[in-house]
Amino acid sequence: MSFEPDTVLFARVDTGEGLANVPLVCRRCGMCCERLSHVIYDPLNGEIIVENIEEIKEFLGIRYYEFLEEVGSKVKGINPVLVNPCPFLRNKRCEVYPVRPRSCRPFPLFGDHNIECPALRRFELTLKVLECENAERVCTYINSVKKGKPSGDFVEKYLSIADSEEIKHFFALNDW
Ligand code: SF4
Ligand code: SF4
DSSP: OOOOOOEEEEEEEEOSSSEEEEEOOOOOOOHHHHHOOOOEEETTTTEEEOTTHHHHHHHHGGGHHHHHHHHHHHOOSSSOEEOSSOTTEETTEETTGGGOOGGGTTTTTTOOTTSOOHHHHHHHHHHHHTTOTTOEEEEEEGGGOOOBOOOHHHHHHHHHHOOHHHHHHHHHHBOO
8 A cells, every 4th residue: 555645835935045945834733624624424325525535445444434434423414515623533633644635735835714723824924034925835745845955044044933843844844
């Protein structure tokens, strides 16, 4: 069984002295998966509908039927409905993270639909302090990232405002 590589979200910043990748780091609050799921349940056919459901079934194996039963017990009526919170969310964690739908992957890089995502707020504040709010935003597979080569001054400025989680991601996305 092989699944798509994981995706990363970042801003590609032209510092004038080299490119730098500034990460957007999810705070794992689970709010987007509680309120903005892309997963539909069809009660008439007893099916979960999402773009890559076959892959999700393969990933979960027999556990898939626990999720199906749980969502089926909550949905009333006979019409297909968008299910929120997402049926694959448990204790604020995505239980199908390595095979989550493509539609989940770029969130919240291009907007948070007014849910006040703490990761997006922090990312935008960081770009503002670094004076690069209009930098290109990138969502790509981790093994396709073109690493940045920021100048020492840029790295110093970033390290002075980032927390330890962001610094870890910054190191993974840049060489110097
Ligand atoms: S709302 Fe933002 S910080 Fe919270 S889980 Fe979603 S992407 Fe991560
Ligand atoms: S599949 Fe995972 S990432 Fe997507 S909404 Fe559900 S819990 Fe969130």
